Amino acid sequence: MKNRREIIQLMPFAAAxxxxxxxxxxxxxxxxSPAPAPAAESTPPAPGAVDPATFxxxxxxxxxxxxLGYVTDSARADTVKFxxxxxxxxxxxxxxxxxxxxxxxxxxxxxxxxxxxxTGWCGSxxxxxx
Ligand code: SF4
Numbered sequence: 704m705k706n707r708r709e710i711i712q713l714m715p716f717a718a719a720x721x722x723x724x725x726x727x728x729x730x731x732x733x734x735x736s737p738a739p740a741p742a743a744e745s746t747p748p749a750p751g752a753v754d755p756a757t758f759x760x761x762x763x764x765x766x767x768x769x770x771l772g773y774v775t776d777s778a779r780a781d782t783v784k785f786x787x788x789x790x791x792x793x794x795x796x797x798x799x800x801x802x803x804x805x806x807x808x809x810x811x812x813x814x815x816x817x818x819x820x821x822t823g824w825c826g827s828x829x830x831x832x833x
Contacts, residue, residue, distance in 0.1 A: 755801075755810045761817040768814065768825065777824035785826045795821035798829040
């Protein structure tokens with residue numbers, strides 16, 4: 704059981720996780736304008752933008768990561784502190800993960816500017832929608 708202080712500290716991250724899990728898509732409109740073309744699979748970063756591939760790895764000791772029980776290997780998830788862990792859950796199949804298929808690590812919307820391991824896990828895991 705978390706104490707009140709820990710819960711209050713995690714609230715902004717939980718809200719971000721919920722928004723990211725919802726996909727952040729606006730409601731459907733009845734506009735007759737054509738839908739935009741889908742983005743290319745591997746679009747290079749815009750000029751001046753930071754390439755997510757260059758992001759540093761998230762450290763398990765990072766205060767927020769530690770509070771959320773982030774581990775670089777889901778086999779080490781603290782199932783006592785996080786009984787919501789389900790076997791097979793990993794960053795790579797989390798809705799907040801946006802790494803390239805087959806990559807060992809990638810960005811997570813919960814930790815801007817950092818990469819998490821594809822095999823990692825944290826207590827904010829949200830199953831990716833197929
Ligand atoms: Fe990010 Fe991994 Fe946690 Fe999902 S499980 S929120 S990808 S750190």
